[in-house]
Amino acid sequence: MAKVYKSVGGRKLTKVIAQNEGVQAEVEARTFEIAVRAEEILKQHRADGHSQILVEExxxxxxxxxxxDRGQKAALSIEYGREAYTVTRKDRYGNEFEVEVGEMDGLYVLATASHLPKKRKGKVRLD
Known part of the structure; x- marks a missing residue:
């Protein structure tokens, strides 16, 4: 019968495996592939170019x-969509008026690029 150790040299086995050179090379390659696909998907929908795909380590x-971060800080709405909502604004004379912001379907950029199922999280309410 084989014995499975929880640690190797005082380090957790899962961490030893995760830090293996081959595993790290595969993680880097897959991350790059996903980032490239996500950027292609985002480019198809980009209106003003504020959103971007980043790789964090x-x-x-x-x-x-x-x-x-460079735009409207709406990454969550871009991914999952949003419900319509109303915003109160003021003109240059201090008069208040309401602006209706329309509903938007999510683009699921990250989910699609990662080949993950598009799980609806519920549309984001911003009011």
Whole structure:
């Protein structure tokens, strides 16, 4: 019968495997593939060019991120969609008026690029 050890040299076995050179090379290659697909999907829908795809590196993992920090900070709405809502604004004279912001379906950029199922999280309410 084989014995499975929980640690190797005082380090957790899962961490030893995750930090293996071959595993890290595969993680990097897959991350790059997903990022390229996500960028292609985003380019098809980009209106003003504020959103972008970034790759972030952790200690072991890498992450493909949909960032909208340069735009309206709407990455969550871009991915999952949003419900319609009303915003109160003021004109230059201080008069208030309401603006209706329309509903938007999600683009599921990251889910599609990762070949993951498009799970509806419910549309985001911004009011």
């Amino acid at each position: 952790g200690k072991v993992d890498r992450y493909v991120v949909l960032s909208d």
